[in-house]
Amino acid sequence: MNDIPQVAEKYKGEIAEIVLGKGDYVAGGAKGMPFLSFENPSKRRPMIAGEVVDDLEGYPEMAARMFDGRQNDPVEWAVMWKELGMDAVCVRLLSTDPARRGASPEDAAETVRRIADRTGLPVIVCGCGDRAVDGRTMAAVSGAVKDSRLILAKAEEEDYKTVSAAAMANGHVVLGFSNLDINLAKQMNILLSDFGIDGDSIIMDPLMAPLGMGLDYSYSVNERIRLAALSGDGMLQQPMLCDTTSAWDVGDATSQDDPALGDPVHRATWWEVMSALAAMMSGADILVMRGPAAADMVKVYAAELTEAD
């Protein structure tokens, strides 16, 4: 009567493994729901990427102060993430925005190359959001870094060909973005594979909404994606990347007006940590994080949950 029934699920599918950087980092490979050793023997800790921006305008002061001035040089900033023990760097090339500095694709590519060289880590590369500019930037970045497998972000339903072509040209990985919806996520993977990209070169970004700003939706969308993948849907078996930096945009996370809410730096840190824990519990294989203290905590927790490292 007291023998607890067997509760491990038997799944038909598993998550693809994506080799990154110089071949020494791998994302994905899960064979069960996150961190359940009794059904998921993969024991691979989710990767954590530290965010770097190459133009600080609009970047939150409170977060900037945590980097001791090193945020003023994107390469130094990336090296700091490496020193903190993170697994990857996510660089946003905001300087290429014509409404900002309008930096050239070549300059941006040079930044990425130096980050990859100095840190030796895999790099996730994001554009500035201007489609035409980003197309040129990704092409330049792809050609400038040939000895490290990058993740080029991001392919969207209305515009995925340029970035996909840029990635394919030099064997990089594409990040397929979709908007908080399992069907859209699947659709994106189908578009990319029809375009000729192999399953070992696609990572999906199903839009991780942060705590208090839609986390409820993301948590369930992620879970549904992961469950569908494990039960054999081949078009959802790509690793998931969840970006939790938007936790810093939530009013309650950083607000300084109301002392009853407690210290804002600790609060913002927890805001991002909980967003990241929710991402991991629902299936994230790669996290992009902003706060160094938050990233450090999450790395420790992730290692413990995985029992790896």
Add this chain to the structure above:
Amino acid sequence: MATAMEFFKLLPKTNCKDCGHPTCLAFAMQLANGKASLEDCPHISEESRKTLNESSAPPMRTVRIGTGDRAAVMGGETVLYRHERRFVNPTVYAVTVSDGLSDEEIVSRVGYAASLRFERVGTVFRLDCISVRNDSGDAERFSAAASMAAGSWDSPLILESESPSAMSAALDAVKGRRPLICGAYPGNMDRMMELAKEHGCPLALRGGTLEETASMAARAKAAGIEDMVLDTGAVTLKQCLERQTAARRAAVRKKFRALGYPLMNRVGSGEYAVALASVSTMKYGSLVIFDDLKPYEALPLFTLRNNIYTDPQVPIQVKQGVYPIGSPDSHSPIMFTTNFSLTYFTVRADIEKSKIPVWLQVVNTEGLSVLTAYAAGKFDPEHVAEAFRESGILDKSDSAVIVPGLVARMSGKLEEIIGRRAVVGTNESKNIPKHLREFMSG
């Protein structure tokens, strides 16, 4: 819940129709869907009724601490994932009041617990329980502390002691409050069970492993205890996740009765405690007791609980209509927003901060945020104009209309339809006070 076939096997199979259904099988199918009650078949044998009642009971018991409206309700869950069905009873949080504190310290500690309260998104996020803990080792002190804490706290109580005699004294001191008795471990279990029965209180059971916890629960059940909360003895994040997942799957998928009770954790305080609480909140924990919880930890944690326990199908909405803020007059600014409650309450709070009276028009977007609604075609100039017409807001004030900054693109068209000047407001509501002041002076 049993399947239709399981029900069918135990019915008389005479198809006599006395239950109001054409056949026993049809009745069995209604039973399995929860649409009929066993009582409707007068011919079922006593033995079958017993078996069926057992298997048609919900997979997890609902357990209450305290009484009445403010009782903390735990358990009653029927699914593993929230997209299957909404999780019903949000994780209950408690902080500890030690009986090692002086009398004044106890009162101020309870005051602190009460201050962990935030009004958000139209609901109040608050701490649910205090847990009076017998650190002194003294029965009399424990009972005095319990009675003092109970006197300044009108919400549910937990009593924590391993000593049955101290527990008995404290239970006498807070009669009628129906506290959680916390708790029983293998060594004191028999006497704690007696106390739970004698006082009609729920009982927390703590085993060192999941197996031990389940066998304790089975033993308690056999002894006639119904209201239990189980601590699986997890002290790390991984144990918490794995044991609680195993317990929930066993209860829901395998109808394993001995684990069909709400789960709890005692987590201490500080960083690791909050991380454990977060994992427990997401993964099937119904009660978390902290030594201490800081406001900067409480607000994100309460928000997480709120997010996990909302209905994933239905965003929380407010009604379309005009909401006066302050006492607006015939020249006060008109602003509009969506009826997604998160959006409405955020905007409302920031308008209030400006201390400037405003007419706020809420437009029905079926509970979507500004950009989501815009992208879904539910927040276009036509919809907005229609809401204005319905409420007659433009007759209440001759002021210009302030458009949410994120949908600045609609302002031209909107002006055209309503024949009133439309001014583009800020993207983020936190900048509303500054913008409103400029708007009033400009």
